Amino acid sequence: MVVKKHSELDVDDLVRIVKLKQQAWPKYSIYEHLKWISENLKPDDLHCWVEDFSAYCNMFNIEIELDGVKQNALGLGNLCSGNNRGAGALLMKRVMNDPVYPLLSFCNYDLVSYYKYFGWEFIHRSRCEFTIDLTDLRVMYYGPQFNKIKYTGNKI
Ligand SMILES: CC(C)(COP(=O)(O)OP(=O)(O)OC[C@H]1O[C@@H](n2cnc3c(N)ncnc32)[C@H](O)[C@@H]1OP(=O)(O)O)[C@@H](O)C(=O)NCCC(=O)NCCS
Secondary structure: OOEHHHHOOOOOHHHHHHHHHHHHHHOOOOOHHHHHHHHOOHHHHOEOOOOOEEEEEEEEEEEEEEOOEEEEEEEEEEEEEOOOOOOOHHHHHHOOOOOOOOOEEEEOHHHHHHEEEEEEEEEHHHEEOOOOOOOOEEEEEEOOOOOOEHHHOOOO
16 A cells, blocks of 8 residues: 655656546546646645555545534545455555544445445435535545534535
């Protein structure tokens, strides 16, 4: 497993990452993937991948509010896997063992069961005060229980 801060990523890594992301989300061009990365990752956010680039994800430093109490959290984004069975699970386990906790992620309807398989919880939008548009997105969470969650950051 390789984990690198965005500020430490070299061009070769970036090319491999963008190729893998383009396989997973072919509706975006290489250029659009590159643009998204440069606009959305801060220097300390993390890129995480399996050595052979069979799977990749980002870990974002985010802030959330649980029942009015602010706290740091980890945002899981852009999880994607090539054809290597089990590669996605390796990354998922790495993210879930990170010292930063709780975890927040967004996915489409089809992948709710994937997150649940690893113990994540689906959070209904009636419990979410988010500034991003949640249409077509499902909010997934792993951490201590709460009633309401607030998040004012970008989509991750
Ligand atoms: C979702 C994705 C990352 C899964 O990666 P993967 O490497 O195929 O997953 P794994 O092989 O590690 O699967 C781990 C387990 O989850 C199960 N699983 C895989 N996809 C699943 C799904 N959609 N729903 C429920 N379970 C699923 C597998 O069967 C496996 O279970 P097993 O170990 O009991 O056989 C991959 O399919 C992918 O890249 N999708 C396209 C990009 C995407 O939509 N990413 C999600 C962003 S929110």
